[in-house]
Amino acid sequence: MRRVCLALPTDRGCAATIAAVAEEAAHAAAHFEVEVHLLVLDTSPGPAFAENAAAVAALPTTPRVHVHHLDEPRQRDFLRRVIRRAGAAPDPELLLDLMLPDAVSYGACTNRVFLVAAALGCDSVHRRDSDSAYQVLDGRKVFPVHHELLSLGRRAAEAAADVTRSELQPQDAEKPVVLVGGSFVGELSVDIGEIRELDPATYHDVVGLWAPPVWSEEEKRELVEASFTGGGTEPFRADESVLGTPDIWRVDMCNIGLDRRVYEQLPLPPATETIGSDYFLLHVVLDSGLPGVVHNRHIVNYYTPERRTGPGFTAYQLRFVKFLLSMLYLHPVYGEMTALGGDLLDERHHVRTAPVLDSVRRSAAWDRTENVRRLDVLDRCYRHLGGKYAEFADHLAPRRARLLDEAQSDAERFALLIGVWADLIAAARAERPLPAEVPVR
Template sequence: MCVNGRRVCLAVPTNRECSATLAEVVAEADYARREFGADVHLVVLDSSGYFAEHAEVLAGAGPVWHLDEAAQRDFLVRVIRASGVSKPDLLLDLMLPGALSYGACTNRVFLIAAALGCVSVHRRDSDLYFQTYGGEKVFPIHAELLAIGLPARDAVATETRLDPALSDLPVALAGGSFVGDMSVDIEDIRGHAGYHDLVSLWAEPGASESEKRALVEESFTGSPAFDGDRSVLDVVDPMRVDMHNIAFAGLPERVPLPPATDTIGSDYFLIHVANRARLPAVVHNRHIVNFHTGERKTDAGFLAYQMRFAKFILSMYYFHFIYGRMTGDDPAAIAAIARESTWQPREPNEAQIDRMERAYRRLGGRFTGVADLIRERREVLLTEARRDIDDFVLLLEAWPALVAAARGTDVR
């Protein structure tokens, strides 16, 4: 299938050394150009200390936008100025915060893709490589380009379950999952009796014990290895796709991701929007291979990651409220629901953080240090979880103007 020069953005945000991953993604971009005729623009947002090493890998790789934080900041300043939004300094902080933010880095990709005139965004992470099958690399972009942005009736999938009434809508999402290490780095405790206590904390309020057990069993685990293409056209099940193996069309121009810092899971919001808005999606089995970097196993890396997981648990108090009430992809309506979520009494989340502390303490060993830090930072964590939603509301309200301004802004 030829996509007739359709311009697409293949993106890798990174804050670590990832030359091997970048080489894999360069090969994926070449594959999309060769096999599909796609005009692939490779965007690498590089906040690492390895810019020169990464530049060597990217040299001669076709249209490449390799941007360090200074270049990203310059682009954002020009976009924000052109947008005329209120609170420009705060919005700049939300788009390029000083702390780690999975949502913010992807939002920057979305604005750069708009500036480049790309019709779809294909996101990969810096801690992955691709499966090999029959001596060939299994590139997710193959399944993505067969569907993303096309009217659902024209999308190519091996199975269709989509309501025919939705067949005229464009495919908003195409994604797969992963094989390899768990997507959340808690594999070391999976056999521990306290594992259920911890993971079940992100269950929806009111979930039964059997529903919690099913959630714990399914959470953060991978999928079978590739053994031939299979894909399903339907409304997406958020548990079936991961943000390191996903493509979007149209949706990122309407709705940004929560810019929360120092938390995992903030970048999965659009998957839930696609589900709640009943947008056509394709879920495929060209899963990436996920691996955990050595840094995560150091004492400092371990503690930082577990605290991001803790903030994820606390954020779900608000996101469950939002997911349960969303019915579309209108940013104004989503902003209103998000704002309403912050009006909930804080006591249930206070009880949640106490349960989380006990769960970590029950795990023992180095997890006791996590429990101690949760107790020490209890008030800060609870306040930040709510404030993150306030920040998201502000970004939702500014997003249409930012996207419009980005379309008229040069990346460099």
Template sequence: MRRVCLTLPTHRACTGTIAAIGEEATYGAQKFGVEVHLLILDSSPTPVLAEHRKAVAALPASPGVTVHHLDEDEQRAFLREVAVRSAGDSASADRLLELMLPSRVSYGACTNRAFLIAQALGCTSVHRRDSDSRYQYADGEPIFPLHQELTYLGQRADDVQKSATRSKLPPGSGDRRVAVAGGSFVGEMSVDVAEIHDLDPDTYGELVGLSLPEGTPEIWRNHLIDASFRGAGNGTFDGDHAMLAPISPMRVDMCNVALDHEVYRRVPLPPATDTIGTDYFLFHLTHDARLPGLQHNRHIVNFHTEERRTDAGFLAYQVRFAKFLLAKAYLNTVYARTAEAGDTLLDAQGCVRASVVAGYVRDSVALDRTEVAHRLDVVQAAYRRLGGRFTTVADTLADRRSRLLDEARDDMADFALLMDHWEALADTSAAAGLGQVRAVNR
């Protein structure tokens, strides 16, 4: 029986999301006859964790659904065993464990943990959701992205091409399997960048423009800036629309994506801490390698937790956004090379050649820091120009200047290191097997 992993990484209160994702797991098992492993990776504070345990215990039993709710201690125990077996010595294992379970927020690391645990569970795909999202409804029924993900993911593109609404497959890619499926979100744009846009659209354009590749034509630049952070707008679900094509990272959101194991068992996500956006690496990679993807319209409803609206939450996100703009100096050099390489990134079996990608990442570490420092100057000046509580962000960036520049470079070096060990970690996780991951409903 096909086995899949539906995962929810979280570090904040989300009992409503736990109940909703439990319904999605049940839907997948009943509708598609698959075995769904619902994996909740919980880094929440103790009182919140306790509420989550109650919410998980309240999930109704459902045939074909196995629930795993792992706190950080349980995640660490699994990862340490895998790292020690894979690396062979404690020092290397400790370093790998630090990259997989850092003490600070890492959007890539939490998903990497799901990838490795999914390997142990014997799953063929990982389907990721977020704690601050909800499902759309039509005719009183929730619209689960899992429906489209399970329909297409892992299937030979030519075999499912006719069932898609549209197809833009590159020539010669029909024999390849659908590597990624994704939708976006509907509703309000990110609450933090929305405030920048409302205060000063020109400054917003300057900041978001730093995320784009150098040399982007002006007409495209303006379009991409306008489309960033907006998801799929404010539309409502009006029936399934599915396009089979390499997926643009601009068209999906990490709350609504799924990846085939042939992708994530070869290449991880960057483990950068306190940096948004770096967890989109695999979407850039699969797009540039011209792997078939499925873009659907079962969009998640965007929802911001109250923490995002506090002064502390505001500052934390703005620093993460600033770090993303610094990281893009390095990432864009990698993406330029993956775009140029195209489907030569793939081996004879149509799988990503991880060693080639790791080489691109390692080379990026040598980027002249002058460009990165200039980016930080631009970002800091933009925040100071916005005034109000954005002045605190500018002051914070100024105080942390040297550390921020070091971290932007070191994060790429860490990513290269993790890539060197990743396939061994994934294979070791798979060998560890299902018994190494505790289930709460068995």
């Protein structure tokens, strides 16, 4: 029976989300011939972890659903075992830090999910987030996993029978569907909506920094209008799903299923304190020509209160700034992957690691001038907004040199991780089942 990993990485108390994701796991097991491994990957501090542990303990026993709740020490122990078995890293402690850093890392937490899924023998990963919820129709939650399990891993030609519309190109019919995703409804995925309300022109200047500098003003304007809006605000009424080249602008990492043929070939950038660091594989799927399904079972996005006041505001805005700086090193890679197209795949339709690794290594030496300009624009824009934004500009100013260094270091570390990823995946699969001290129910 096919094994799948429904994953919820979290660093906060989220009892309600755990209960809801467990319902989604039960739905998957009831409607598909799968064994669901519900993985709560938890780095929460003590009280929040206790809250989550109580929520896990209260979950009902469900046939073919196995629950794993891994705290930070158990994750670290598992990673040490995998790194030791892989034996490929010249600096095991550095590699451990890339996989389980002290700071927030959206890429690293998802990379840990990928390794645990490999250890569990899973064929796919289905990721959710702790600050999201499900839509409801006629009193029932709308679960994205339904679309994910209908299509993931199947020949695209076969999957066409279970979508509402197929835009599949004939040359892609024999390729596997490796991505199924939806987006979100509600607030912007990035907490910068207040900037748009305060000054739309400044919002355009800030968000436009995401674009490659060679883009035209019209292209940047279209990017700004589409950015972070997800599925809009319309509630779910009926299923819509499209098979073909996936529209990655309508896929969010809180609402995605990925086939192991993608994430076992390449990891995500392990950058710390950087939003958007977990979206790299969406570009890999798009640029390589692998088929995907995009559906409208959007998840409800909401913000945790700490993002908007005091230290929480400063921390979140810094993550946004680091996201913009990361583009200096990611845009060249995206461009080269687009140019390679189908040549990114081998004869089995697996992603070829070597050209991506070469591109990431070369991008790490990119000239920093554009990032200096980005910081200049951000300083001007935040000071123009005034209030807490001007205070953030004061916080940012003395950190400019460090931020420039960190952005380059993040690119270099991503290359390092790509270089050992195949060994880590193989070691994780050899580690299965997970160590006995990991609670499995």
